[in-house]
Amino acid sequence: MECRAPETCRHREVVDSSDTGEIAVCRLLKSISGINNHTGLQVSAAACRACCGSYPPSQRDLNPIVASLLFALTEQVIDENGVAGCNLESAKKLNRWAERSLPAVAPDEDDCVDWGRKSYDHLRAVTVDSIADLLPRPETPPPGSNQNVATWAVGVTTAARRLPTLERSVGSILTSGWSDPRLFIDGKVDVPQSLERLVACRRSPAVGAFPNYMLSLGELFMRDPHADAYMMIQDDALFLGAPAMRDYLESVLWPDDGPWIASLYCSKAYTQASAGWHRFPDRWVWGAVAFVFSPEALRRILTSPLVSQHRRLPDGKGLSRIDVVIGQIANSDKIPILFPCPSLVQHIGTVSTIWKLARAVNSRHANQFIGDLLDR
Numbered sequence: 001m002e003c004r005a006p007e008t009c010r011h012r013e014v015v016d017s018s019d020t021g022e023i024a025v026c027r028l029l030k031s032i033s034g035i036n037n038h039t040g041l042q043v044s045a046a047a048c049r050a051c052c053g054s055y056p057p058s059q060r061d062l063n064p065i066v067a068s069l070l071f072a073l074t075e076q077v078i079d080e081n082g083v084a085g086c087n088l089e090s091a092k093k094l095n096r097w098a099e100r101s102l103p104a105v106a107p108d109e110d111d112c113v114d115w116g117r118k119s120y121d122h123l124r125a126v127t128v129d130s131i132a133d134l135l136p137r138p139e140t141p142p143p144g145s146n147q148n149v150a151t152w153a154v155g156v157t158t159a160a161r162r163l164p165t166l167e168r169s170v171g172s173i174l175t176s177g178w179s180d181p182r183l184f185i186d187g188k189v190d191v192p193q194s195l196e197r198l199v200a201c202r203r204s205p206a207v208g209a210f211p212n213y214m215l216s217l218g219e220l221f222m223r224d225p226h227a228d229a230y231m232m233i234q235d236d237a238l239f240l241g242a243p244a245m246r247d248y249l250e251s252v253l254w255p256d257d258g259p260w261i262a263s264l265y266c267s268k269a270y271t272q273a274s275a276g277w278h279r280f281p282d283r284w285v286w287g288a289v290a291f292v293f294s295p296e297a298l299r300r301i302l303t304s305p306l307v308s309q310h311r312r313l314p315d316g317k318g319l320s321r322i323d324v325v326i327g328q329i330a331n332s333d334k335i336p337i338l339f340p341c342p343s344l345v346q347h348i349g350t351v352s353t354i355w356k357l358a359r360a361v362n363s364r365h366a367n368q369f370i371g372d373l374l375d376r
Helices: 027-033 045-053 064-079 088-101 128-134 166-175 209-223 244-250 295-303 305-311 322-333 370-374
Strands: 012-018 021-026 152-159 182-186 200-203 229-234 237-239 261-263 276-279 290-293 337-341 345-347
Touching (some): 021 045, 027 064, 027 088, 045 064, 064 088, 128 244, 128 370, 152 166, 152 209, 166 229, 166 237, 182 209, 209 295, 209 305, 290 295, 305 322
Parallel strands (some): 152 229, 261 337
Antiparallel strands (some): 012 021, 229 290, 237 345, 261 290, 276 337
């Protein structure tokens, strides 16, 4: 993502300057609205700094800050029954677009929290018992049936993002006990220098989220056909960042030697009334942020005809919906999906790599993250 600052922003136009400060307007708002002179075009220094901290906006793709400014401007224009350059009908149309571009924050959510930047570094020393106190282990299975996980094959899928999260995400994976995740890069992605030591597979040109995910699962198996667990993580998953997390999971997985899938992520849509590991009762649809597959589950997924059926869907429909397809396979093959409440990972991507207006809020966010509970 390009480094931007208010002082160098091509959209910022200073119209007055005095000892008390500058008055600036946004040329992008001018261009979008068609309005040349209106107090609603004025932008504060704080708004400009926030905009520069987000992805670059354009006339076709508003970032949340420009969307909020356009929404406020058009609200005023509607109240005024239209102004020069933007009549009432145009203002209403722009207002609806701005509203659709704003994060879909639910009434009970805090829209001021920056989920992507909150630090959990001070929690690295937490113990397995501390995690287990908040996320009780499943009931102990019969003697001899527990297939403990000792060896892992770990991958991270990544694609170009307007707000990169790869470095933060992989950093949290590394400090959580997995030292060598393999990067599966779909298309043109600038890998941070801190991650250049990791083994990477780059697909060029990009193949799309779903194909990259399935190809990456296959590669994990082909490179390590005898691992106890196969974990595939998307590049906007934030782990706790404590080595105890791996130790804890190795004490939980697997309940028996059959096929199992464990989601380390629990969307707000799946939050339960009681803490612990739960078996999903229906078809999974919310989140492929961090899945762990038992060897038998992985083999069934890789050989399922539902994979090719989905990929062959027309009009690019077969390039996304990883979570939905995994849910379909699990449902048809009767593969249990375990998920934790509270969530063991948080979804920190504020903008989807696939859906430009899909913000990581509401059901795309974990409203109970174990890091927040440990931080109390």
